[in-house]
Amino acid sequence: MLLVPCPNCGPRNSSDLRYVGESHKRPDPATTTPEEWRTYLYMHKNPADWMMETWYCSSGCRRFFTIERHTATSEFRNPPLPGGKRGGRA
Amino acid sequence: MANTQTPVFRSPVAAGSSTAPATMGATSALSLADETGVGIVSVRNRDEGSLIERFATRFGRATRSGNTLMAGQRPGECIIMGDRSGVVGLAASKQLAGDAVVELTHGRVVLRVTGAQASSTLEKVCSLDWSDAMMPNGAVTSGSVAKVTCDVIRDDAANGTRSYLLTADRSFGQYLFDALVDAGDEFGIVVG
Numbered sequence: 001m002l003l004v005p006c007p008n009c010g011p012r013n014s015s016d017l018r019y020v021g022e023s024h025k026r027p028d029p030a031t032t033t034p035e036e037w038r039t040y041l042y043m044h045k046n047p048a049d050w051m052m053e054t055w056y057c058s059s060g061c062r063r064f065f066t067i068e069r070h071t072a073t074s075e076f077r078n079p080p081l082p083g084g085k086r087g088g089r090a
Numbered sequence: 091m092a093n094t095q096t097p098v099f100r101s102p103v104a105a106g107s108s109t110a111p112a113t114m115g116a117t118s119a120l121s122l123a124d125e126t127g128v129g130i131v132s133v134r135n136r137d138e139g140s141l142i143e144r145f146a147t148r149f150g151r152a153t154r155s156g157n158t159l160m161a162g163q164r165p166g167e168c169i170i171m172g173d174r175s176g177v178v179g180l181a182a183s184k185q186l187a188g189d190a191v192v193e194l195t196h197g198r199v200v201l202r203v204t205g206a207q208a209s210s211t212l213e214k215v216c217s218l219d220w221s222d223a224m225m226p227n228g229a230v231t232s233g234s235v236a237k238v239t240c241d242v243i244r245d246d247a248a249n250g251t252r253s254y255l256l257t258a259d260r261s262f263g264q265y266l267f268d269a270l271v272d273a274g275d276e277f278g279i280v281v282g
């Protein structure tokens with residue numbers, strides 16, 4: 001079981017949440033190129049390292065949040081931030 | 091059309107559908123009641139402070155005033171439960187520009203688990219911490235109960251008996267009811 005810290009509900013079983021994926025900044029649809037949009041939708045870094053990712057608290061507060069997780073150990077660090085699409089690590 | 095009919099509100103939980111004893115024992119340590127039909131209105135506003143001011147409740151807490159229960163169900167969302175015309179009127183009387191007010195009475199099943207063994211029953215089907223420290227009287231939360239997303243309010247009886255109000259999407263009503271009867275069987279759950 002993975003305990004995921006929701007900023008509103010506190011630690012929750014990951015089965016109560018939906019994993020959204022790597023947190024990428026969404027390009028402006030009015031100015032983005034097809035290549036940038038495709039990269040935003042489909043390309044992932046998949047690091048075995050710390051990664052900013054978005055979760056959706058589907059059974060709790062029904063809010064998106066962003067948190068840093070180590071993909072190899074599933075440790076979390078730093079407080080979760082409300083909202084998704086905050087931009088990943090460089 | 092001459093042959094008009096008045097719609098009849100029915101609970102999604104069929105009466106007599108449970109194998110649990112259908113008598114409400116005054117001394118029972120655990121009971122399950124179907125309270126579907128109680129009026130439910132959701133008021134949402136991005137300004138959490140405005141909801142706190144008007145409904146005297148904040149996210150994660152419920153306040154009871156007579157038959158009316160006001161619960162901060164999610165950040166920026168307050169649920170009002172009680173007599174149907176009363177809660178609809180209350181929400182309308184306090185409505186401000188920017189509110190999204192939706193009546194949910196028809197769309198939710200409302201079950202109440204009461205008794206000293208209520209938390210032991212719910213622990214079997216839900217991963218939330220049901221201890222008094224995390225879930226005191228008046229606490230509000232949401233979580234998966236028997237794999238159904240439920241809103242939960244700890245709403246103890248006037249005599250102090252532990253009681254939890256569970257609401258979920260109406261279509262899950264019969265399943266959720268049966269799952270709770272099953273979980274409470276070992277504690278001698280009674281339906282009523």
Ligand SMILES: [Zn+2]
Binds near residue numbers: 008057062
């Ligand atoms: Zn949450």
